[in-house]
Amino acid sequence: MKSFKKWGVSLALVALMVVVSACGGNNKGSNASSSPAESSKAPATESASPSESAPASSNKKVVLGFAQVGAESGWRTANTNSIKESAGEAGFDLKFSDAQQKQENQIKAIRSYIQQKVDVIAFSPVVESGWDTVLKEAKDAGIPVILTDRSVDSKDTSYYKTFIGSDFVEEGRKAGQWVLDQYKDAQKDVNIVELQGTTGSAPANDRKSGFQEMIKSNDKLKIIASQTGDFTRAKGKEVMQAFLKAHKNIDVLYAHNDDMALGAIQAIEAAGLVPGKDIVIISVDAVKDGMTAASEGKINFIVECNPLLGPQLMQAVNDVLANKEIPQRIVTEESTFTSEQAKEALPTRKY
Amino acid sequence: MNRIMKHHLFWPLTMLGALLLFNLFHSPDFFSIKMQGGHLYGNMIDILNFGAPLILVAVGMTLVIATKGIDLSVGSIVAIAGAMSCMTISKGEDQNSLSLVLMAVGLALVLSLVLGLWNGLLVTGAGIQPIIATLILMVAGRGIAQLITDGQIITLSSPKYAYIGTGSLATLPFSIFIVAVVFAAASLLTRKSALGLFIESVGTNPQASRLAGIRSNIVIVAVYMFCGLCAGIAGLLLSSNVSSADGNNAGLWYELDAILAVVIGGTSLNGGRFYLSGTLVGALMIQTLSTTIYSVGIAPEITLVVKAFVVLAVCLIQSESFRKAVIRRWKTRHYPGEKEVTRHA
Numbered sequence: 001m002k003s004f005k006k007w008g009v010s011l012a013l014v015a016l017m018v019v020v021s022a023c024g025g026n027n028k029g030s031n032a033s034s035s036p037a038e039s040s041k042a043p044a045t046e047s048a049s050p051s052e053s054a055p056a057s058s059n060k061k062v063v064l065g066f067a068q069v070g071a072e073s074g075w076r077t078a079n080t081n082s083i084k085e086s087a088g089e090a091g092f093d094l095k096f097s098d099a100q101q102k103q104e105n106q107i108k109a110i111r112s113y114i115q116q117k118v119d120v121i122a123f124s125p126v127v128e129s130g131w132d133t134v135l136k137e138a139k140d141a142g143i144p145v146i147l148t149d150r151s152v153d154s155k156d157t158s159y160y161k162t163f164i165g166s167d168f169v170e171e172g173r174k175a176g177q178w179v180l181d182q183y184k185d186a187q188k189d190v191n192i193v194e195l196q197g198t199t200g201s202a203p204a205n206d207r208k209s210g211f212q213e214m215i216k217s218n219d220k221l222k223i224i225a226s227q228t229g230d231f232t233r234a235k236g237k238e239v240m241q242a243f244l245k246a247h248k249n250i251d252v253l254y255a256h257n258d259d260m261a262l263g264a265i266q267a268i269e270a271a272g273l274v275p276g277k278d279i280v281i282i283s284v285d286a287v288k289d290g291m292t293a294a295s296e297g298k299i300n301f302i303v304e305c306n307p308l309l310g311p312q313l314m315q316a317v318n319d320v321l322a323n324k325e326i327p328q329r330i331v332t333e334e335s336t337f338t339s340e341q342a343k344e345a346l347p348t349r350k351y
Numbered sequence: 352m353n354r355i356m357k358h359h360l361f362w363p364l365t366m367l368g369a370l371l372l373f374n375l376f377h378s379p380d381f382f383s384i385k386m387q388g389g390h391l392y393g394n395m396i397d398i399l400n401f402g403a404p405l406i407l408v409a410v411g412m413t414l415v416i417a418t419k420g421i422d423l424s425v426g427s428i429v430a431i432a433g434a435m436s437c438m439t440i441s442k443g444e445d446q447n448s449l450s451l452v453l454m455a456v457g458l459a460l461v462l463s464l465v466l467g468l469w470n471g472l473l474v475t476g477a478g479i480q481p482i483i484a485t486l487i488l489m490v491a492g493r494g495i496a497q498l499i500t501d502g503q504i505i506t507l508s509s510p511k512y513a514y515i516g517t518g519s520l521a522t523l524p525f526s527i528f529i530v531a532v533v534f535a536a537a538s539l540l541t542r543k544s545a546l547g548l549f550i551e552s553v554g555t556n557p558q559a560s561r562l563a564g565i566r567s568n569i570v571i572v573a574v575y576m577f578c579g580l581c582a583g584i585a586g587l588l589l590s591s592n593v594s595s596a597d598g599n600n601a602g603l604w605y606e607l608d609a610i611l612a613v614v615i616g617g618t619s620l621n622g623g624r625f626y627l628s629g630t631l632v633g634a635l636m637i638q639t640l641s642t643t644i645y646s647v648g649i650a651p652e653i654t655l656v657v658k659a660f661v662v663l664a665v666c667l668i669q670s671e672s673f674r675k676a677v678i679r680r681w682k683t684r685h686y687p688g689e690k691e692v693t694r695h696a
Contacts, residue, residue, distance in 0.1 A: 077502070077503070196651055199651050199652060199654075200652075225648050226650075226651065227645055227648075227651050227654075228651035228654070230600065231600075232597060232600040233504075233593040233595055233597065234589060234592065234593050234597075234600070234601065237592070237593055238401055238641070238645070239645050241397050241401075242394070242397070242642050242645030242646045243645065243646075245380075245381075245393065245394050245397070245646060246378065246645070246646035246647075246648070259504065259597075262506075262593075262595075263593055266517070266593065266594075270387075270392075270517070271387065271392065272387045272388050272392075289504070289506050289595075
């Protein structure tokens with residue numbers, strides 16, 4: 001009797017399964033006929049031939065999946081806001097996720113975007129390595145990937161369409177160029193001190209080498225001291241205090257970010273000197289506090305490191321979907337500010 | 352001479368002296384101090400001013416280590432205290448109003464006391480090993496600090512708050528006076544009352560101390576709270592020194608510097624014995640070393656290696672067994688025939 005009951009149950013289950021699967025099959029068929037937009041999108045993403053995706057985007061909103069690093073700094077917050085705003089302006093449907101500085105969260109987010117069959121995936125990799133598997137999954141699913149702000153070290157560059165971000169070497173060159181122009185008729189030596197970023201980090205290495213590359217053409221320009229300030233105000237101040245005592249004739253300070261420059265300004269003021277006049281200050285980033293100091297004349301020249309790469313990202317997404325050729329590397333549009341320009345730009349700055 | 356060498360401050364002071372001597376030879380104006388806008392200005396003043404937060408944290412750490420504990424969370428408490436006070440002030444309407452600044456300072460200090468209490472309760476109540484118990488707050492604390500500041504760097508324009516870290520009293524930095532008060536209070540409490548004895552006895556054997564009538568748990572909790580308070584004051588000094596709070600970086604790795612200062616000062620990590628004056632010298636030595644590295648102009652890539660070697664040398668010289676081994680070696684080298692002779696005879 002018992003075994004009969006068991007049999008009965010399992011039979012009923014099998015019957016149910018058959019019915020359900022048949023329903024599923026039916027559903028698929030009816031779906032295909034009822035919503036043409038959905039069906040035309042499916043082949044577009046699966047076949048990886050973007051020519052077919054053009055009609056899809058005209059029928060339906062483009063879906064962009066973006067996996068952000070987190071919200072660790074004001075720079076990053078501005079970056080996020082820019083992407084959200086410009087996605088809205090471009091009429092895209094933005095799926096946004098915050099990885100809280102963890103690679104695993106970002107991989108999860110990207111996998112879910114692949115399952116949702118978004119049109120384009122964009123993300124700022126938390127770290128450089130370990131992306132090959134998930135990028136291959138995206139490639140196999142025919143979803144183009146765009147990197148923003150930070151790069152990956154994958155050997156196979158076909159995994160992503162392009163990388164949009166700042167060129168740190170160029171930022172260093174811009175700072176060096178300005179010094180070169182300012183001191184082109186210098187008769188005596190110009191003593192430069194440098195506050196480096198965190199030792200070994202890409203921005204610190206690149207901003208340093210770009211700067212050196214420019215100023216070496218004039219042998220009057222000399223870097224007499226260079227030390228790391230770890231990108232922080234406290235360290236910037238401490239190191240600058242020591243510089244001011246060890247070297248009596250500092251003409252120029254080059255800081256790898258605004259925060260260190262702000263710390264150094266306090267040190268210079270404590271030494272009874274006038275920042276921006278007695279010591280010319282050059283900095284990189286152009287965050288709000290830095291721009292405020294620049295508008296007060298305390299920082300003479302700021303090279304922008306632009307987090308507002310939303311518009312460029314949306315442009316790239318459109319280009320990729322329209323199957324246009326786009327470069328492997330898109331450099332963020334970045335400007336520079338002198339004190340006067342900073343004063344004008346300050347009220348309209350977003351970060 | 353022997354008595355001087357036996358004194359616990361002999362080796363720390365010798366090392367500090369050696370470091371200063373090196374600076375004297377390298378650049379004689381390292382020691383020059385002049386008046387600058389109504390206050391003294393020079394490298395030595397800087398060492399005292401920038402060293403002040405480290406001394407505070409290290410003093411608190413000394414007492415914790417004396418109870419055979421350790422507090423890894425001080426760096427995070429530094430960040431939280433700075434974040435808390437800066438946040439309170441930035442929310443106010445008039446950033447420079449005295450009552451607001453006092454309230455912010457009070458809030459930050461109460462918060463750091465609570466955090467110290469949390470550490471103490473984890474160690475005594477929950478019976479977790481100190482290194483693990485404080486590790487929890489070390490990791491979580493940075494998150495709390497960033498939560499308070501919303502992940503941003505808060506910048507203040509409040510001269511009254513900035514006075515704590517940059518102001519000067521009687522031509523000396525105000526921070527020195529804060530350190531002096533805390534240090535004097537700690538010394539008096541531990542050396543002129545029975546509290547110091549309690550701490551040492553708890554550090555040697557908490558069980559025996561309890562049986563002898565000391566409330567070990569209360570002593571331990573109090574010590575962690577004092578350590579939290581010290582870290583909180585250090586956080587105020589650091590954030591007011593740059594008029595901003597940076598939840599990510601303020602007080603980063605401070606716990607390690609503080610432990611190093613305590614060890615250089617001659618306090619044993621096994622607990623039961625502590626030297627506050629030694630810690631003071633140790634913290635000053637660490638700050639002198641940093642300042643020396645900046646002014647000598649050592650490349651940033653190898654700064655940490657240089658620091659490590661100096662610290663290694665200091666620790667080796669302080670080790671009595673190492674000194675004995677070196678002396679023995681040196682003596683046998685001087686009289687190579689001595690062994691030979693005894694053997695033949």
